[in-house]
Amino acid sequence: MEEINIEDLLIRYYDGEATADEVQEIEAWIEVSDENRQRAAEVYTLLLAVDTKNTIDAMDMEKELSTVKMKMKTAGHPVAWWKWMQRAAAVMFIPMAITILLLLNQSGPASSVYVQMLEVETQPGVVTSFRLPDSTLVYLNSASTLRYPSIFTGDTREVSLSGEAYFDVTKDPDHRFIVSTSQNSKVEVLGTRFNLEVFDDMEDVVTTLVEGKVEFKYHKAGSEQKMTMKPGQKTVYNKKSGEIQVKTTSGESELSWKDMKVIFDRTFLKDALHMLEKRYNVEFIVKTAKYDKYTFTGTFTDQYVDEILENFKISSRIRWRNVEKEDRNQGKRLIEIY
Incomplete structure (x- = not known):
């Protein structure tokens, strides 16, 4: 493929705008060589940086903060002060709301492919959305962290979550999508839409399935158990007791956070x-x-x-x-x- 065409296709691929034929074409190109993999990873990292900079540049921070300070001075009592703080939160946190960390480059001894580990972290009171390298759409809730590679390699697409996130997973029958947690549990899917809540200070891990099929794996009495969820189900897993409850839900309440x-x-x-x-x-x-x-x-x-x-x-x-x-x-x- 031509040089310009590749750049254009990579951007469309990561923005989730590529057609099915284009997706197949770019993924075949990535698999051709280690150099192609590395280049795709570099384009993805650059797109993340540009998106974050554009968000910050679009805001007149001094004007917004000046308005907030003036309103707080005239408010005069605690309740009004907190109201203005809540209103200002989205403005004040934007520059540091989405923290993208480029962690250590990792590569196997027999490979020259460099996979950068990325970490997206949201501040309290802030919700953000972004796409993973496979075009999976992620909404990340307040005070949450998602860690993932700049490009997926091998037979699986694995990410790790601390906090809460909604996933609209791109279908790929040959590469299972796995969300691992530090709470003795993980979710495995092929292509689906689901919400996962797994805050470190909570005893429960809550999974809500909107569409598709999810395999929820957890530990009980020292051994790994698993159950297959159906759309409209919510599982509540207690990491201390190992017990799991299955409830029926429309998902409207559990997913309302992503629409603020x-x-x-x-x-x-x-x-x-x-x-x-x-x-x-x-x-x-x-x-x-x-x-x-x-x-x-x-x-x-x-x-x-x-x-x-x-x-x-x-x-x-x-x-x-x-x-x-x-x-x-x-x-x-x-x-x-x-």
Whole structure:
């Protein structure tokens, strides 16, 4: 293939705009030689850097921050201050919201192929989306990290996740897509759409399948177990006990975060507060069990966490208050449910 044609095809391939014939053509070209593999990896890394720079350049940071500071000065009370901080979060975090780390080059002793390990990390309160080298679309939730190679080699496409992500996996029958975690579990697919939540400070690993088929592998009593999920199912795996629950869901509530929404669908208070913690970078302290059986239904888009909690208060008489923290430098706002 001609020089210019290759560059154009690689860009279209990584942007997810290539036709089926073009995908087949470029993947065959990549397999021809180690030099081609290396060149494809370099183009992919360059595209990531350009996308991040364009996002930052498109923003007038000084103007945005100046507006936020002025509003905060005139607000005058804690609730209003937090409202402006929440509104400003998307602006303030953009330059450091998507941290792309190029880790050590790795290559086998018998190969001259250099595969760069990439790591995308989001700051609290920020959601981002991007494509993997195989055109798989990923939405990465707040305070999450995804690690993956600049180009997939071998028989599998493997990535590792800490946090929460939604995957729209590009179909490839010859190369299974694997998401590994540090929680004694992993998900294997060929082509599907699913959501995986696996935060380090959580006991549960939650997988929600939207479309396709997923094989969820986990450990129980020292041995590896596996189960095949169907669309509309959600598995909740407890990494301490090894027990797993399978529930039926529309997925609307579990996936609402990727559209910067909060959707409750007969959601228990514990789960509702967990969703709010992720969305607004706050921390809840629950001082009573009297609300445990309460469920909530509703959709929230541009509302602040205070407004959502006020809805809880009106509908269910749930009481809440802000807690003053000893260390004011700590990032998360503390809210008590009593």
